Amino acid sequence: MxxxxxxxxxxxxxxxxxxxxxxxxxxxxxxxxxxxxxxxxxxxxxxxxxxxxxxxxxxxxxLPGAAITSIRIDGVAHEFTTIKGVTEDVVDLILNLKQIRFKLESNEPQVVVLDVKGPHIATAFDFKCPTGVKVINKDALIAELVAGGKLLLEATVEKGRGYLPTEQRKEEKLPIGVIAIDAAFAPxxxxxxxxxxxxxxxxxxxxxxxxxxxxxxxxxxxxxxxxxxxxxxxxxxxxxxxASSAPVAEPAVGCGGYCAHSRIFPTPRCEYSQRSFSPESISGKMR
Missing domain, CATH: 3.30.1360.10 (RNA polymerase, RBP11-like subunit)
Known part of the structure; x- marks a missing residue:
């Protein structure tokens, strides 16, 4: 169309x-x-x-955006398992949660809650969000529950930039039962x-x-x-x-203070040969 x-x-x-x-x-x-x-x-x-x-x-x-960074599922200790009465396993459930987009007004992490019973097709619309948190794609599928199935899930939504894989968060000590997930913040x-x-x-x-x-x-x-x-x-x-605030250099070899190739980055007051001010040496000082 x-x-x-x-x-x-x-x-x-x-x-x-x-x-x-x-x-x-x-x-x-x-x-x-x-x-x-x-x-x-x-x-x-x-x-x-x-x-x-x-x-x-x-x-x-x-650009800053908001995404789910961790979840806690009632009765689930890790992602490599299944949930009774839920068609998707936890891995597929996490993949679906990654697709949900949020708009977050606060800079602090916020918790959204999903509490549904089967038979039911759970979508992002079922999230209970606090003030200042808005679900953008409310029709995004989360999981399908059969009769007798129950899903209680808490998800932490945070602001960030770019992409944050779980490997970069290994040093974080998350509580038992909390599962960290990859977060794509880019809007x-x-x-x-x-x-x-x-x-x-x-x-x-x-x-x-x-x-x-x-x-x-x-x-x-x-x-x-x-x-x-x-x-x-x-x-x-x-x-x-x-560049505009730095002193203008004199093109003399062995000058003190600022030299011809270091108008932004000051160099020590000592004698250097002209070759010392090659682009490679300047980039080394920048590092």
Whole structure:
């Protein structure tokens, strides 16, 4: 089933910034539900790929989200077992729980409870959530219970970024009966980008960046795009601020304090040969 996307302007580009060497800048998007398509043009040649790749990486790895990190099931001591009256074993149950998406207002872990009896098909809709916790995909399947079956489950929902495997939590001492599960916090389901040529005057080699974003519903594609851009700006502003505030170096060999290749990272006051300031040596100081 196809949906016709209505074009909406996502941000007002200031005239003094949009009109310059590259002509009139455009930033537009088409959004419907959890899916959106953004178009940014014109960009300097090569910057479409640079910006698109950076935005994509940040979207997939650095945006905060909420997911189940551990569960406790009544009568179950570990995941390699079954539950009487429940069609799925515990491993399949955990796989289903990983697919449930949450929106969490608090930064503190929250506990949601599932208490159902068979015959019943348990879904995320059956979760009893405290204030500030919202289930996004309420139709997500959890388990199928036959007559006489009972399932009492407590799940801990936490905020995080990226992906957190259970192997990284081995040092945590969880109470007996609590099962840690892998948590995928990223609220982005899919993100793709492509770069096309666009015309500026008589020149046709400028870039047009097209980004498609699909979220899990806990955040809108527009907010996700803007937050990813903010994250990149915050990181680059640190580098730009350091470079602008550092003293300008004299291109002399054996200078004291700051040298030609160390405007950001200070070096000890001692004599170095010019070869000492190769990119390899600088990267070593950064590490």
């Amino acid at each position: 196809s949906h016709k996307l209505s074009e909406v302007s996502l941000m007002q580009v200031k005239e003094d910034r949009s009109k310059g060497a590259f002509g009139e800048g455009k930033f537009k998007g088409r959004e419907t539900g959890n899916l959106a398509r953004f178009v940014i043009e014109p960009l300097s040649p090569g910057f479409g790929l640079t910006i698109g790749n950076a935005i994509r990486r940040v979207l997939l790895s650095s 982005i389901k899919r993100v793709n980008f492509e770069v096309e040529n666009t015309r500026v005057g008589k020149m046709t080699n400028f870039d047009k960046l097209i980004v498609e974003i699909e979220t899990d519903g806990s955040i809108t594609p527009q907010d996700a795009f803007e937050k990813s851009a903010d994250i990149l700006v915050d990181h680059f502003s640190v580098l730009a601020g350091s």
